[in-house]
Amino acid sequence: MFKKIKKHIFPVAKFFFDKYTLKQRSYTYEGITVNVSAEVFPPHFTISTKIFLEFIKPLDLKNKNFLELGCGSGIISLFAASKGANVTASDINKIAISALKEASEANEIPLNVVYSDLFENLSNQTFDYIIINPPYYPKAPQNDKERAWFCGENFEYFEKLFAQLPQHLAPNTWMILSEDCEIEHIKKIASNNKLNFELILEKSVLKEKNYIFSIQKS
Ligand SMILES: C[S@@+](CC[C@H](N)C(=O)[O-])C[C@H]1O[C@@H](n2cnc3c(N)ncnc32)[C@H](O)[C@@H]1O
Helix, strand or coil, X not given: CHHHHHHHHHHHHHHHHHHHCCCCEEEEECCEEEEECCCCCCCCCCHHHHHHHHHHCCCCCCCCEEXXXXXXXXXXXXXXXXXXXXXXXXXCCHHHHHHHHHHHHHCCCXXXXXXXXXXXXXXXXXXXXXXXXXXXXXXXXXXXXXXXXECCCCCHHHHHHHHHHHHCCCCEEEEEEECCCCHHHHHHHHHHCCEEEEEEEEEEECCEEEEEEEEEEC
């Protein structure tokens, strides 16, 4: 029933969402502010960023090596760094990278910001935590803005990520996914690369189920 309503609401919501995100908007969490331009994944209305922020809130991250792979606005990275973690924030979007460097200075929260296609420029580092909020709609991205949403017609993002991940896996490697995406297909790509998903959080927001999975070697 809710899915049917959602189908009708979605085009209207998308119209306002697209209009709102055309301008640079600021987003604040726990006193940390990031400026988010139209080319960068907006944490304002999307549920996944907020779920991850709340999930890491009670953790003792002091002196832990923490990677946010595909950091977007970087609000999660800045929050983790404010809790004492040694944070590396990476993204393939150069606008996101340069905005996060500015936000790091403006908030006086140091972190390591790296331009990288997945693990390409992160090869010699190990982490206690790796967190990933991936793009998951199966369509080819046409530009950096779309890379925040689309994983390629044939899930190329996941094919490449899960091929690389076994060499980089952290004791806590976490990925958030929504019931809106093809979770079974994504799990299958992981399992082809000898990776296993274990559910560690299920959270419904506006009747949409979101899941955080821990990824381990199978
Ligand atoms: C859904 S957004 C999540 C952003 C942020 N982690 C958050 O939770 O707000 C996905 C992010 O992954 C980045 N991304 C997509 N493909 C990537 C790749 N091949 N390498 C690194 N980052 C990538 C996008 O640019 C985008 O910032």
